Amino acid sequence: MVQILIKNGLVYDPLNSINGEVMDLGVKNGKIVDPSEVNLNEAVVVDASGKVVLPGGIDIHSHIAGPKVNVGRLIRPEDHYLTNIPHKPPFKRAETGLTVPNVFRIGYDYARMGYTFVAEPATPPLKTRHTHEELNAIPMIDKMAFVLVDSNWIVLDLIQESRRDMLTAYLGWLLYATKTYSLKIVDAGSDAAWMIKGEGLSLDDQVPGYNLTPKDIIKA
Incomplete structure (x- = not known):
């Protein structure tokens, strides 16, 4: 039974109306408990003085997987072989990349910053199988993805x-x-305009090849 006592941390917990109070927290069997429930003879004691203690962070918009991320990796090969942090078996995979990290560094960096959940906000339908393969390889955090539909021809x-x-x-x-x-709409119709005319659209411009504007797509 793992027990932890976190002492003197500056705690923020909006759900329980705790806004920057210095207090102790207990952890028992992976759950937050009253400090009095922690056996000090068995617990790991962490002095969090001067540090913020808060629930796991949630990033609702971060491009961590999919084709656009891999294009970034392709155009920065030196970003990977110059920034390698070696594999430490059996617990830790090799980390590479700073501009566009590899999947292992993405998970480790988010965990280091206190995040537990990240949303990948834009995956094209035809490439989403591989997006999931990358998401599955990112360690330590929970993930989900939004599918792009803003310029989907259907x-x-x-x-x-x-x-x-x-x-x-x-x-x-x-x-x-x-x-x-979730469905993702960003710059509605602009991909179609870029492929046909090589330019973007404003909200009331007509989408090339369609009797539609970006405003019509958003309203639909």
């Missing part, structure tokens, strides 16, 4: 044809098929 076709029921069904299937948690 979505644009269904919006233009006013086929709302089919659009709803397609988006629901997309979430199921990609095992993602």
Whole structure:
């Protein structure tokens, strides 16, 4: 039974209306308990004086996996072989990369900063299988992903044809098929404009090839 006593930390816990109070916390079997429940003869005592103690951090928007991250790795090969932290078996994998870290460093760095959960906010449907492979390789933190739909041609076709029921069904299937948690719309229609015309869009510009504007896509 692992027991820990964290002493004199500056505690922030909004759920329990604790806003920067110096106090002790007990940990028993992986759960926060009253310090009186901790056996001091068996516990690890941590002096957290001058340090902040708070629930695990949540990053709701961080590009940690997927094709755009791998493009960054491809254009910075020197970022990896010059920054290697060796593998320490059996507990720790090798860390490389500072500009675009490898999957192991991503997990370790977030854990070092006190984060426990990170959301990957943009994965294209056709590449999401590999996004999940990368997420599964990131250690120590919980992860989820959002699937990109803002310039999806099927979505644009269904919006233009006013086929709302089919659009709803397609988006629901997309979430199921990609095992993602949310739909992501960013710069609606701009990818289509960039591929066709090599330029972006403002909110009321027409999407090339469609009788739609970014505003129409967002409203749909």
